[in-house]
Amino acid sequence: MSDALIEGKKLTKRFEDFVAVDGIDFRVEPGEAFGFLGPNGAGKTSTMRMISCVSPVTDGELRVLGMNPATQGSEIRARLGAVPQEDTLDLELTVRENLLIYGRYFGLARPVIRERADELMSFVQLTDRSGDRVDELSGGMKRRLTIARALINRPELVLLDEPTTGLDPQARHLVWERLYQLKRQGVTLVLTTHYMDEAEQLCDRLVIMDGGLIVAEGSPRQLIDQHSTREVVELRFDADDDRAKALALISRTDVPHENLADRILIYTADGETEVEQLGRSGVHPETVLVRRSSLEDVFLRLTGRTLEE
Amino acid sequence: MPTLLATRVVEHQAHIFRKFWRGSAVAYLINPILFLGAIGLGVGGLVKGGKGTVDGVSYLAFVVPGLMAASAMNGAAAESLWPIMAGTKWIRTFHAMVATPVGPGDVFLGVVAWTAVRAAIGGTLFLIVAALFGGVLSWWAPLAIPAAVLTALAFAAPLTAFAGTQDTDFRFPVIMRLGVVPLFLFSGTFFPVSQLPSWLQPLCWLSPLWHGVQLCRGATTGSIDPPEAVANVAILMAIVVLGARWGIRTFTKKLAT
Numbered sequence: 001m002s003d004a005l006i007e008g009k010k011l012t013k014r015f016e017d018f019v020a021v022d023g024i025d026f027r028v029e030p031g032e033a034f035g036f037l038g039p040n041g042a043g044k045t046s047t048m049r050m051i052s053c054v055s056p057v058t059d060g061e062l063r064v065l066g067m068n069p070a071t072q073g074s075e076i077r078a079r080l081g082a083v084p085q086e087d088t089l090d091l092e093l094t095v096r097e098n099l100l101i102y103g104r105y106f107g108l109a110r111p112v113i114r115e116r117a118d119e120l121m122s123f124v125q126l127t128d129r130s131g132d133r134v135d136e137l138s139g140g141m142k143r144r145l146t147i148a149r150a151l152i153n154r155p156e157l158v159l160l161d162e163p164t165t166g167l168d169p170q171a172r173h174l175v176w177e178r179l180y181q182l183k184r185q186g187v188t189l190v191l192t193t194h195y196m197d198e199a200e201q202l203c204d205r206l207v208i209m210d211g212g213l214i215v216a217e218g219s220p221r222q223l224i225d226q227h228s229t230r231e232v233v234e235l236r237f238d239a240d241d242d243r244a245k246a247l248a249l250i251s252r253t254d255v256p257h258e259n260l261a262d263r264i265l266i267y268t269a270d271g272e273t274e275v276e277q278l279g280r281s282g283v284h285p286e287t288v289l290v291r292r293s294s295l296e297d298v299f300l301r302l303t304g305r306t307l308e309e
Numbered sequence: 310m311p312t313l314l315a316t317r318v319v320e321h322q323a324h325i326f327r328k329f330w331r332g333s334a335v336a337y338l339i340n341p342i343l344f345l346g347a348i349g350l351g352v353g354g355l356v357k358g359g360k361g362t363v364d365g366v367s368y369l370a371f372v373v374p375g376l377m378a379a380s381a382m383n384g385a386a387a388e389s390l391w392p393i394m395a396g397t398k399w400i401r402t403f404h405a406m407v408a409t410p411v412g413p414g415d416v417f418l419g420v421v422a423w424t425a426v427r428a429a430i431g432g433t434l435f436l437i438v439a440a441l442f443g444g445v446l447s448w449w450a451p452l453a454i455p456a457a458v459l460t461a462l463a464f465a466a467p468l469t470a471f472a473g474t475q476d477t478d479f480r481f482p483v484i485m486r487l488g489v490v491p492l493f494l495f496s497g498t499f500f501p502v503s504q505l506p507s508w509l510q511p512l513c514w515l516s517p518l519w520h521g522v523q524l525c526r527g528a529t530t531g532s533i534d535p536p537e538a539v540a541n542v543a544i545l546m547a548i549v550v551l552g553a554r555w556g557i558r559t560f561t562k563k564l565a566t
Binding site: 104 | 314325402405406407408564565566
């Protein structure tokens with residue numbers, strides 16, 4: 001268990017008075033896809049920037065690839081691929097030139113970079129745009145180019161900070177599909193996200209962060225099993241009176257539930273049966289939806305808040 | 310400690326330059342021709358009907374080194390303010406660099422070193438054009454090129470360091486109007502400092518540009534005064550070193566916090 005790719009112990013990041021990361025413990029094993037899930041401001045990006053060796057650790061311990069970021073940042077970065085939250089591409093250069101220049105930051109020989117650039121453009125499906133200026137690309141294409149760029153040094157560890165935030169569903173699926181390919185090639189992925197579907201799709205294991213702390217840890221399945229029920233019933237009401245009445249009735253039972261702005265959630269092993277019982281006790285919502293539990297529910301149950309607000 | 314990794318940043322800058330060199334070539338070649346024509350010959354023609362001398366040389370020969378050092382300063386100032394904001398904030402290319410083995414100090418040193426390369430190219434072209442105009446008097450003139458490079462560095466290092474502390478470009482026009490332009494006009498560029506009121510004259514020692522102009526003028530007119538030249542070089546180098554130390558700090562703070 002000593003060969004973790006990343007290990008954080010009591011890892012802390014403070015900005016003057018503000019504590020962004022409050023003493024978290026985690027480890028990432030080789031070959032896994034590891035996620036930091038949480039709302040904006042949870043401390044995900046600060047954690048990621050410490051792992052990327054661009055932001056110094058305030059307190060606690062951090063080892064990346066067995067090295068210390070404080071003294072060996074440059075050596076560590078030479079073996080990482082970093083996909084930052086905001087694109088940092090050279091807008092006035094072409095797709096291909098962006099890859100060539102970035103490869104030189106790693107000190108790679110030009111013929112090697114040229115060969116890898118061709119491979120990578122094909123990997124992220126940008127070969128036919130290789131001569132186009134980056135500012136002409138769509139958001140999804142820029143993201144794919146940023147991912148390709150992060151792979152130019154053949155990293156064993158790729159760090160992705162909100163890889164699909166701001167992309168449309170089609171563009172997101174294309175990015176996921178490429179990341180899944182990488183994972184199959186044995187590359188270790190560490191990503192942050194505030195999309196639970198992204199975490200469920202990509203992560204073998206994840207931690208849920210809130211307010212700079214890790215509030216839960218496990219595989220998506222484990223987290224759902226531990227912190228939520230198998231199914232969730234969503235009840236929506238048109239009239240506030242009906243809703244208040246229903247809430248009073250539900251509160252009298254010991255059924256676990258959450259009262260959200262637009263709906264009431266009921267946690268249960270069997271949604272259909274629960275709906276029938278509620279109907280018998282006089283709860284008649286306008287719409288009823290029975291669905292499987294997701295990481296969103298885990299987060300809600302752990303923190304009492306939704307992820308995206 | 311920033312090392313040779315800074316050369317990788319220079320490569321980035323050089324790549325952009327090679328791609329867009331046509332725009333710069335205009336500035337490099339046309340501007341000296343315009344300035345030498347207008348100021349050197351046009352204004353110079355007024356100095357006793359074109360027959361008079363300034364500090365013992367023709368006005369054209371007097372103003373050539375002034376314009377050469379001043380254009381090194383102007384070029385360095387232009388490279389060290391808005392393009393830095395583009396790297397740290399607008400396009401964020403510097404953030405891409407520090408995600409690689411290149412560190413914040415390397416980014417600073419690379420960017421400033423590239424300004425020196427540009428000053429060398431610009432200075433060489435300026436000197437050739439000035440020689441064709443007949444404004445270069447001495448075989449020591451090529452020494453004006455390293456003098457122009459040192460002048461450029463003395464502006465690039467502190468201005469780049471300062472730009473690294475800023476989150477907006479609000480203060481940049483102020484630096485240009487209240488810093489660069491007055492230096493351009495009053496550093497012995499267009500007229501000898503001896504024309505100024507005597508109580509103002511010692512202030513020229515505070516102007517980095519004046520030191521650069523003195524060095525360039527010594528080289529192109531062959532009137533170099535070694536002890537003073539050593540002082541000029543020492544002062545400019547001190548500014549470069551202090552600016553670089555400050556810049557490595559400000560870039561580290563900006564790019565790696």
